[in-house]
Amino acid sequence: MNSAVITFPGSNCDRDMMVALRDVFGKAPTQVWHRDTALPDNLDFIALPGGFSYGDYLRSGAMAANSPIMREVKAAAERGVPVLGVCNGFQVLTEAGLLPGALMRNAGQHFVCRDVALKVENAQTLFTAAYDAGETITIPVAHHDGNYFADEATLDALEGEGRVVFRYTQATNGSRRDIAGIVSAGGNVLGMMPHPERAIDPAHGGTEGRRLFQAVMEGLAATA
Amino acid sequence: MKKRIFVTLKPGVLDPQGRAVHHALDGLGYAGVNDVRIGRLIELDVADDVSDETIAEMCEKLLANMVIENYRIEDAA
Numbered sequence: 013m014n015s016a017v018i019t020f021p022g023s024n025c026d027r028d029m030m031v032a033l034r035d036v037f038g039k040a041p042t043q044v045w046h047r048d049t050a051l052p053d054n055l056d057f058i059a060l061p062g063g064f065s066y067g068d069y070l071r072s073g074a075m076a077a078n079s080p081i082m083r084e085v086k087a088a089a090e091r092g093v094p095v096l097g098v099c100n101g102f103q104v105l106t107e108a109g110l111l112p113g114a115l116m117r118n119a120g121q122h123f124v125c126r127d128v129a130l131k132v133e134n135a136q137t138l139f140t141a142a143y144d145a146g147e148t149i150t151i152p153v154a155h156h157d158g159n160y161f162a163d164e165a166t167l168d169a170l171e172g173e174g175r176v177v178f179r180y181t182q183a184t185n186g187s188r189r190d191i192a193g194i195v196s197a198g199g200n201v202l203g204m205m206p207h208p209e210r211a212i213d214p215a216h217g218g219t220e221g222r223r224l225f226q227a228v229m230e231g232l233a234a235t236a
Numbered sequence: 237m238k239k240r241i242f243v244t245l246k247p248g249v250l251d252p253q254g255r256a257v258h259h260a261l262d263g264l265g266y267a268g269v270n271d272v273r274i275g276r277l278i279e280l281d282v283a284d285d286v287s288d289e290t291i292a293e294m295c296e297k298l299l300a301n302m303v304i305e306n307y308r309i310e311d312a313a
Binding site: 070071074078106107112113114116117118119120121159161162186 | 299
């Protein structure tokens with residue numbers, strides 16, 4: 013598994029993501045800087061980590077979405093390379109147009125930092141095949157701008173196409189229809205506010221994020 | 237040449253900040269405030285040959301998020 017983690021100025025979950033990928037994939041990812049203009053060859057997986065890229069200036073993820081490396085990430089996503097955006101990474105993916113909708117300030121105004129229960133709405137994606145459909149898993153969130161917004165037509169389309177992958181079991185941040193994570197039409201781009209990379213080791217207090225990375229590894233091995 | 241760009245939330249998009257400020261104004265005793273919506277003012281100083289079409293392009297690519305926001309370009313005095 014050749015993987016890469018993109019680091020933007022202000023990313024702060026990039027090391028957690030690298031540790032998770034190294035641990036599950038058995039091979040350390042390449043850390044790629046936002047100003048790089050090329051990704052490593054033969055990449056199997058790209059992760060956009062959490063954090064506060066560019067200090068959340070203008071809008072969360074807006075500046076990072078226009079950084080040089082994102083042209084390459086978009087091209088790779090269009091070729092079908094799996095891309096995972098967590099938290100700020102999800103914000104970057106929506107700002108870059110790789111996923112629909114936008115992530116706004118939490119409805120309650122407060123930063124939300126705690127474990128949340130998520131329902132796995134679609135267990136047939138590359139990222140969720142190791143979960144059971146309808147299973148409830150516990151993964152931490154830590155965000156100020158996680159309030160998912162899209163117009164009703166977009167939401168209906170996402171639901172109808174099985175692209176709502178994770179849903180909060182309780183209202184968490186004001187997200188429309190309690191959406192916590194969605195995939196692209198092609199199914200290879202997942203954006204989610206909760207942090208699976210912070211739930212891969214018993215010392216984290218939970219390991220239910222681990223299966224997401226395992227599913228990707230097994231899914232790619234099966235199609236290789 | 238100076239331009240002002242007003243970026244505002246689209247109608248129907250919930251504005252948690254506006255709601256909190258509305259609540260604070262109520263708390264200060266100002267009656268009769270029906271709604272508060274918070275936007276962003278961006279001042280651009282551009283060369284004279286930069287057209288409004290180009291500035292509109294800047295808005296749609298970066299300055300505004302067209303999923304949730306509208307923008308309006310004005311000449312600054």
